[in-house]
Amino acid sequence: MAEARRPGDDSDEDTSPSGSDWKDCDVAIFYKTDEPFRIEKTILNYFNRAEIKYVRPGLSNLVGSSEYKNIAKAIQNSKKTLLILSSNCKSIDFSLETYLALERCLQTGRLSLMVLMIDGLTIRDLPDIPFLQQATQMILVDNYHERCMETICKALKREVQLNKLLPAGNFAVGMAWSHFSGYLKKILPELAQRIQKSDVFQNNLGRMSTVFFMLCPLSAKGRPNIEDADPDVKNMGKIEWTKDGRPYSPTVYKVKGKNEKGIEEEYLCCAEYPNALCALALIAEEALNLFTPQQRRIEVERFRYKLEEILNHSRNTDCLGRARVLMFDDEAKGRSNSPSSVLFQAVRGAIEETMLRPLSDKPESPLxxxxxxxxxxxxxxxxxxxxxxxxxxxxxxxxxxxxxxxxxxxxxxxxxxxxxxxxxxxxxxxxxxxxxxxxxxxxxxxxxxxxxxxxxxxxxxxxxxxxxxxxxxxxxxxxxxxxxxxxxxxxxxxxxxxxxxxxxxxxxxxxxGEVVHLKSQVPAGNVAFGLAWAFHVNYLRHVLPDFSDRLNQRMEEDDIRKRKAVKECRLSQHFLQIIPKSCDFKPLLNLVDDRISEPFYLKPVVRQISGTERKFSCKLYRIEGEKYDYYFAGEMLTPVNTLSEMNKSMIAGLSKNQMYEQCDALVEQLKAILDSKATPEEMHNKCRCITFDDAKRKLADVIMDEIDKEMETDNMTKYAEWLKKQ
CATH class of the missing domain: 3.40.50.10140 (Toll/interleukin-1 receptor homology (TIR) domain)
Structure with a gap:
């Protein structure tokens, strides 16, 4: 397979001119190159007088050098980037690589972007592009040129607190892969057979589909129970089984509607709102307003397309044809946009296809x-x-x-x-x-x-x-x-x-508008951002709020309390997320290091989410040290398994190097989310990410060192508080 070109691949050497000139610059400046003399005379002269160190990447590239590398290096090494736009030059001679360099630095929180508007250009005239709208915007008024330039120079020198949570890539791709590898890949191979063996199927032959239906409203909002959103949908129970110790319980619904002759009919199916997708609505409402309603709708469409690509891949035979994604505009008026109408048409169509009858009411294609x-x-x-x-x-x-x-x-x-x-x-x-x-x-x-x-x-x-x-x-x-x-x-x-x-x-x-069946690899893209948010919203938000209470209650139960009476113990108060450098995921930590005990379990958290009951169980482990017994609640960071599965899969085009890069980005983003106001107060300081080189160190040693450091920090904090009271 041909390898796609990546930014900077055309040279491994540092071709930047005067690398020392680009180091720790105050600002990297971009402007229309057909009017350099005017910019230098009216703006850059003020920067020189104010001793502002700047670089102009667009005018500094060497012939034959890698433009992307040079521009990226200039932007990364500068504290700020300034775009100068005029009424005659609302754009700048940017190549796409320059856009990418700007976006990447914004995404990783390494850049403060400023836009200077001159010659009568106003904020209203600024192009509606997210990173321009989020930038610090300044206007140079000719009548107050001197005063404006003083203000601009002060702004360029001012230290700023960067927002680490600017949108980085897209949510939907990572969330689609997360939903597939963590859920659909496990239930779809056997769901149809379990449905056929169930009493509800046997009692409704010809009226129940074995296809699993996923409702994708453009609002990304899903009710805990679909019948709560529509009176023509009724909960009929669950199809329950356990696999690899994890319970699964897709919900069966009866949906009522009218056929093309106006006759009322009822059909049954297993359906739900994808848990990963519903995280988008929570993020849009709570997490710093990261995107607009229109951007949210775009993410829903991306989720649908990516999930269909994965599910209908020709190599994915265990899932092929076993699930359908139903996207609809729940914010629009009309009966046709209700969950019951969407489900009724889809279930009826699936049953007719199974019975080899032509669809009598197949809708027109989008074309x-x-x-x-x-x-x-x-x-x-x-x-x-x-x-x-x-x-x-x-x-x-x-x-x-x-x-x-x-x-x-x-x-x-x-x-x-x-x-x-x-x-x-x-x-x-x-x-x-x-x-x-x-x-x-x-x-x-x-x-x-x-x-x-x-x-x-x-x-x-x-x-x-x-x-x-x-x-x-x-x-x-x-x-x-x-x-x-x-x-x-x-x-x-x-x-x-x-x-x-x-x-x-x-x-x-x-x-x-047809379902897409792929034969080659599905491009993975940037999945880390979506994986981090999905893990935070769909898992940590459920297990962290009362984590400390459940942990301490479990430590007082007889099996642990009796051992504590014999040997002194040390307990981590954090929920530890373990990230091996190799991305070699194990479901249980005792499989990584035999010095770690088999798990105990905290009291599970039970939630009704997106139409399905979910149980979240946190595992508690013990390590026998020479002096202490070490107890900790922890697990390998689940999205690492998604990356590992994508690397092993014949479906995803994710190389090992890309897997390592995405893993680093995943950890960085998750830490940023946990430290931000997107994380509710009751979750603060309850989760910690621990990355270790599993080729060089044993996990038990890493955990014991972390708990020792935690205890030392706690003791120092308590001592400082005691001193304040004296």
Whole structure:
């Protein structure tokens, strides 16, 4: 399989000019390069007088050097980044790689972004791009130039507290993989057989489906019980079994509706709101308002597409055809957007398919429903211009790629158009994007080097069309990987056309609205962010609030209390999340080190979540030390298992190096969430992440050292408090 290009792959050496000049700069400055003299005279001179150390990466690159590396290094080594925008130059000559460098530093909390607006540009005129809207915004007023520059210089020198929780990548991809590997992969292979053996199925032959249905409302909100949201849905009990010590209990629902003749019918099925998806609504409401309602809807669509890609992969035979994802707009008016209506149509259709009868009320495809003039607009960079007749002998390598895909789609009666910045006029591009239902945006080594491929105005236009016209964007990756997709493009899915043998068919299926069946690997992308949030919202929020009480109660039960009477013990008051450097996940810690006892169990937390009863059990372990018995509640960080499964899987395209990178990012993000106000007060200081090199150290030694340090810290804190009282 061909390896996709990653940022900076074209050189392993540091090609940055005067690396010492870029070290610890106060600010990296970007502005339109066709007016440098004016900027230097009216702005940079003030910076020189104020002894502000700055670098201009756009003017400093060496010929033949890696632009991405140089720009990324300048941004990372600078305390702030300043974008200077004017009314005539609302954009800057950025290549896509510059956007990526800015976004990455923002994501990791290493950058404070500032925007300086000059020549009458106002905040209202600022392009609607998330990282611009979140930046510190300043206006240079000509009549008060001197005073404004003093204020700007002070702002550039001022220390700032960076927000570590700026959106990093997307939630949905990580959450989809988490839901699959932690839940669906375990229940789907045997759920259909267990349904068929159940009394409720035998008593309702021909009226109950063995398919598992997942409701995905665009609000991402799910009730604990589906019948609470709709009177035409009734809870009929559960299908219960235990696997590998974990109980599973999908809920059976009866759904009532009317067929095409208006006759009332009832059907049964197992259904629920995906637990991972419902975390999105909680994050949107509670966790610092990380995204808007429209961004939340985009994440729901991404979740649906990614989950369908995984479930319907040709190599995933144990899950193929056993589950369906039902996306609907629960915030819209009308009976057709209710859970009962969506379930009724889907369950009835699944039963008819099983009985080999044609669907009598199969809905029209999105292509037939669409009222747009064009089904899909292909957006890619071209500096040559010229008409469509120039395909075949164009110097642009992407022309042939787009021509091939377009020809395939037009043979299937799909209406296509093309927009090629900067060769095509701005008005032409705007018209073609606005009249399309889908935009397929091609990203390749050629396009990302073009400085006018996606300017601010085009990014803002895409976002506006998504908001107003329900436009959807598919990213086509050619000889590069998903790390090149900027976050401000609200894509619903992406396709690696280099490694996907039937990419044209897949594009057609997506545009047509069909379920996508993959044969090659599903691109993993940035999953760490979604994994961290899903783990926090769907697990830690349930087990941490009363963790201390349950831990201390368990320590007083007879089996432990009697041993404590014989030998002194030390107890960690934290719920320890263990992360091995190798990502070699084990379900029980005694399987990692035989000096760790078999687990005791704390009292489980029982919750009704997304239509299913969930039990959360925390494990308690003992290590026999020379002087003390060490007790701790802990486990291997569950999302590490997701990364490990993705690496081992033939479905996910996650290399070992990518797995290690994602694991580091996962731990960093989880720590940031735990330390933020997104974590309720009753959860503070109750969970700790411990990373260790399992090739060099034994886990028992690591745990005992951590507990000893914890005890020493507690003793010092108690002593300091005692001194204050004296």
């Amino acid at each position: 037939a429903q669409a009222k747009c003039r064009v089904d899909v607009c292909f957006l890619y960079s071209d500096t040559e211009g010229g008409g469509e007749s120039r395909w075949g002998h164009s110097k642009n390598p992407d022309d042939k790629t787009i021509h091939k895909i377009r020809a395939f789609l037009e043979d299937k009666k799909v209406r296509c158009s093309i927009a090629r910045p900067p060769a095509d006029d701005t008005a032409v591009i705007e018209e073609r994007v606005q009249e399309a239902r889908w935009v397929c945006c091609l990203m390749s080594p050629y396009s990302i080097k073009q400085k006018k491929f996606i300017e601010f105005w085009l990014a803002a236009l895409l976002n506006k069309c998504i908001e107003e016209n329900q436009l959807k964007i598919v990213i086509l990756l050619k000889d590069i990987d998903s790390s090149y997709i900027p976050n401000f493009i609200r894509w619903v899915t992406y396709i690696d056309i280099t490694n996907e043998p039937s990419s044209e068919e897949r594009i057609y299926d997506i545009i047509k």
